[in-house]
Amino acid sequence: xxxxxxxxxxxxxxxxxxxxxxxxxxxxxxxxxxxxxxxxxxxxxxxxxxxxxxxxxxxxxxxxxxxxxxxxxxxxxxxxxxxxxxxxxxxxxxxxxxxxxxxxxxxxxxxxxxxxxxxxxxxxxxxxxxxxxxxxxxxxxxxxxxxxxxxxxxxxxxxxxxxxxxxxxxxxxxxxxxxxxxxxxxxxxxxxxxxxxxxxxxxxxxxxxxxxxxxxxxxxxxxxxxxx
Numbered sequence: 001x002x003x004x005x006x007x008x009x010x011x012x013x014x015x016x017x018x019x020x021x022x023x024x025x026x027x028x029x030x031x032x033x034x035x036x037x038x039x040x041x042x043x044x045x046x047x048x049x050x051x052x053x054x055x056x057x058x059x060x061x062x063x064x065x066x067x068x069x070x071x072x073x074x075x076x077x078x079x080x081x082x083x084x085x086x087x088x089x090x091x092x093x094x095x096x097x098x099x100x101x102x103x104x105x106x107x108x109x110x111x112x113x114x115x116x117x118x119x120x121x122x123x124x125x126x127x128x129x130x131x132x133x134x135x136x137x138x139x140x141x142x143x144x145x146x147x148x149x150x151x152x153x154x155x156x157x158x159x160x161x162x163x164x165x166x167x168x169x170x171x172x173x174x175x176x177x178x179x180x181x182x183x184x185x186x187x188x189x190x191x192x193x194x195x196x197x198x199x200x201x202x203x204x205x206x207x208x209x210x211x212x213x214x215x216x217x218x219x220x221x222x223x224x225x226x227x228x
Contacts, residue, residue: 008036008044008054012198016092018208019191020101023094024049025206027197030087038082041091042067046078049093064158066102081105081155088200100211106151109202114143122146122165144203146170149192152207153178176205188212 008028015022026045028036039059046069047054058070059080067080077096082089085107092105114122122143138146154164169180176194181187189212195204 023092026091028089033087035084036089041089042080042082045091045093066158079103083107102156102209104152104155104207106148107202107204108144108148113140148203148205152205156207
């Protein structure tokens with residue numbers, strides 16, 4: 001039987017709850033090591049969600065390099081993100097509940113402990129300051145969580161990974177969260193979600209940012225009867 005035109009052979013899907021609503025998570029493990037391009041997996045994800053042929057879906061990039069649908073699709077706002085590591089490609093799609101909502105995803109895998117130079121990048125200034133005079137050591141799983149969270153934040157904002165590693169500080173305890181963004185401590189509207197992929201040993205983190213609603217401005221009003 002010929003698969004539907006919006007089906008990518010081998011792609012798998014599940015829904016992930018988030019503060020902004022369910023996120024469609026897709027992943028594909030290449031059988032011969034060459035990963036599927038993230039843009040192709042995103043096209044597949046949109047086509048599957050909208051029950052339309054993948055050939056009718058065009059993914060472009062916004063001025064900050066983040067994937068988005070071509071304007072001519074005239075679809076409700078969809079937020080897209082994708083990444084790959086080795087043979088594994090991941091993609092996520094969110095029906096944006098309001099303007100300004102963004103998502104990003106990061107994926108990584110290491111078979112051995114991370115080298116010291118990567119640890120220096122992954123740990124924020126506060127974390128490094130807590131280890132004066134001691135070698136920097138972090139369990140591999142914790143390092144991968146910090147690294148993929150940094151990747152996810154970078155993709156959410158359209159930043160380079162280096163900028164995210166410098167300007168974003170991530171806390172692992174009591175739960176995974178963004179502790180600092182630039183000079184802002186405890187930035188609002190962020191959610192970091194650790195994910196697992198059945199069949200892949202990779203660490204994956206999804207970032208989501210919903211800008212806090214702007215406070216309503218009260219407009220002064222005077223009754224005409226009160227004017228002199």
